Amino acid sequence: MHRSVHLQRLLVWGLTGPIVALNVWLLTQLFRFFEGLVTVLVMAAILAFLLNYPVRLFQRATLSRVQAVTLVLVVTVALFVIAGVTLVPIIVDQTAQLLAKIPDWLQTSARNLQALDLWAKQHNLPLDLQGFSGRINNQIERQLEVVAKEAVGVAVGTVNGLITTILVFVLAFYMLLYGNQLWNGLINLLPPRYGIPFRESLWLNFHNFFISQILLAAFMGLALIPVFLVLQVPFALLFALLIGIAELIPLVGAALGIGVVTILLMLQNFWMGFWVAIAATILQQVRDNVLGPKMLGDFTGLNPIWIFIALLMGLQMAGFLGVIVAVPIAGTIKGTLEAVRSERLALKLKKAEEEII
Incomplete structure (x- = not known):
């Protein structure tokens, strides 16, 4: 009996991967067909x-x-x-x-x-x-x-x-x-057991992500403009805007934006690019270690590896827009599954208590 249950679980997990991959592929094709809409x-x-x-x-x-x-x-x-x-x-x-x-x-x-x-x-x-x-x-x-x-x-x-x-x-x-x-x-x-936690998780993740990411990106962009002007960086507004927009991408956005600007400036003047990289990195550390924890916190609870996977999937499916919404969507899925699992555990404990009584 135990062996048959084990085989059933292996069969379920074995079929889950291909089914998820097929659904992701279908979603990608649907998005490409209705991309503009x-x-x-x-x-x-x-x-x-x-x-x-x-x-x-x-x-x-x-x-x-x-x-x-x-x-x-x-x-x-x-x-x-x-x-x-x-x-x-x-x-x-x-x-x-x-x-x-x-x-x-x-x-x-x-x-x-x-x-x-x-x-x-x-x-x-x-x-x-x-x-x-x-x-x-x-x-x-x-x-x-x-x-x-x-x-x-x-x-x-x-x-x-x-x-x-x-x-x-x-x-x-x-x-x-x-x-x-x-x-x-x-x-x-949706059934209430799924609809209610999905709605709450979706609102929480999108609220925390967009509000905090937009404010933190605005901080980086606005703080870099006077720094670039003091360093006499050419195209200060354009480069500050580029780094600010890149900040909207979780985890890799800061390094991506600062890296691109640094490389472009080093083509003209190595030391200007060097000092720009130092100044931008210092502001990025202030953002991550001082402002970020207070505004963002652990709003998704996702492992960084899963965040990278979500970003890559979002990029593959919907480009830059997919990158922007990938993390809150992944956090919503995680929050919904955890809420449903907690509800199931609570029901099991309640039934166990009733049987004991």
Whole structure:
């Protein structure tokens, strides 16, 4: 009897892996087919989720739900327009200047590495920095050629992005008004033992993740701007924004953003890149060790290995958007399973106590 039960468990676990892999593959195919629609819906849902906090504050100030939603949306659109008029042209201009100067930076870097390579040969060191630099420079130049050829596509993408932004705001407006009814209806389709813990875990994970990650990313971006200006870093706003956006990615985002900026600056000036890396790393340590624990905490309880796996799966399935939502979704699954398991254990203990009585 014990052997048959053991074989049944092995069979269940053996079939679980292929079934999960098949479901993931099907979800990936569905997302690729409906990628545009899913992206707009997810972005609108995230925006509505974030805007719901100020909406609740205005509702406490005796405003109706419709009035609060309208006011918050108007203010948000106004802020986006102001940012689009002031910051976006600066970022676009700095991006164009950066792409134009990278070839000169590559030549400067090649000359510096050539001098270092000559010094290494004079001291009989087995280094081939010049050949390594040449391969990297060729790769970067090919990528720049691809970017230049896609300039028209970028212009068309800008128009499509504007249309998508309008759709996101319109959908977010309706989600703020009627989203609770739709959400409750979807949750009610699930059995109560699964629906209730799923709803609570989803709200907790998305609340802790997005609020904390956005605030921490904003801290990094805003704190780096004056530091870059003091160090006379070229394209200070663009590089600070790049690191701030990369901070939205858990675990690897900080190293990724700082690493890219450091490499780009070292092409022009090695010591400037070095000091930028030091300053950004110090701020990143303040973020991780001082601000992060107070704001984030152990909000998912996930092992770092599982977080990496979730990030890779999100990247494979949905690109950057998948990376952003992968960790809170993984935390939601974990929290739901733990809640269901705790409920089962509580029921078993209750039955055991009743049998004893």
